Amino acid sequence: MLGVTDFINPSELGESSVTEVIMEMTGGGADCSFECIGPLTADAFRCTKQGNGKTVILGVEKDGKQLGLSPNEFLYGKCVMGALFGGIKPKTDIPILAEKCMNKELELEKLVTHEVGLDDINTAFDLLLQGKSLRCIIWMDKLT
Template structure:
């Protein structure tokens, strides 16, 4: 839950463990997204395998249903269909 309290055993901190946070997994959009796009366009990053369904915008509820049923990993929603 966003903003929920976090409980951390103090002994773990004393033993040298640390707590770190990140936003978007530490991706720096201005720097990293162009690199990822180039890798995708050069077939080094195969993202198409992760798209399990494609639906038109008018069928967006179908995409949510598939997600909730655990039948979809990623769904592309086409705006022009």
């Protein structure tokens, strides 16, 4: 397991909303939700627990739409925060992560879905845009 406990595809919910499904699954709301693409940020916020729910925004919509939440929704003790590049501090965190990778404490290879040579870089971008690739390694020395 790489940290994700559940995944919901909104297109498979029928008449139920994402918020309704998550509230039911968790018995009152998730402790923490992560929104990675933008359009479901309000749903991600609304599905967290009252009192201490946290929503982390990792992605934004292409057209820069504003987040549509009522100020009253924040009165229940929930919070929203952003995490550009995962919220890391490069100077201190990258050496720690590099050491964990070298010691095999982080299994990053499990996150790689495709590998291509430099001459197939457009294929890598196509896979990413189609949602078929999580992470793609582009090998600079593999040319045809």
